[in-house]
Amino acid sequence: MQEKQSKAPLVLMEQVIMVLVFALAAALCVQAFVKARSISVHLSEENHAMNVSQTLAETLKAYHGDLDAVCDRIGGEVKEDGIILYYDSDWNPASAEEEAGFEASFVQKDIGKLCSYGEITVSDAENGREISSMEVAWQEVEDE
Numbered sequence: 001m002q003e004k005q006s007k008a009p010l011v012l013m014e015q016v017i018m019v020l021v022f023a024l025a026a027a028l029c030v031q032a033f034v035k036a037r038s039i040s041v042h043l044s045e046e047n048h049a050m051n052v053s054q055t056l057a058e059t060l061k062a063y064h065g066d067l068d069a070v071c072d073r074i075g076g077e078v079k080e081d082g083i084i085l086y087y088d089s090d091w092n093p094a095s096a097e098e099e100a101g102f103e104a105s106f107v108q109k110d111i112g113k114l115c116s117y118g119e120i121t122v123s124d125a126e127n128g129r130e131i132s133s134m135e136v137a138w139q140e141v142e143d144e
Helices: 008-062 067-074
Strands: 077-079 082-087 102-111 115-124 130-139
Touching: 008 067, 008 082, 008 102, 008 115, 008 130, 067 077, 067 082
Parallel strands: none
Antiparallel strands: 077 082, 082 102, 102 115, 115 130
């Protein structure tokens, strides 16, 4: 007479392997979601930074580089060679550097008779990481 061997160890081993495979798949999914969130935040920051840069550039062009008029229009502070604007962590204008999560700065590089230009930089105020940078130029108004 032959004895029947129990198949319970094989079934248990199969279930353990299935649990390990599902755990590995879950870990990969979690990593993918974390990476997707990181990419989303980074791209959102870049998008807001480019909007701020474009607004500042167009306002500088409209006012022909008059820094006081630009600050009256969109806020910010006139510094010795440019403008600085502060934004909170939700990209709303902030009144002080202490409240700022991001800052946009314009530095005037050259003032010519016909054309002037400068550089706009938007950065993370907490760690100083530059998010975007662009140059802007405008035509000077001739005095009559």
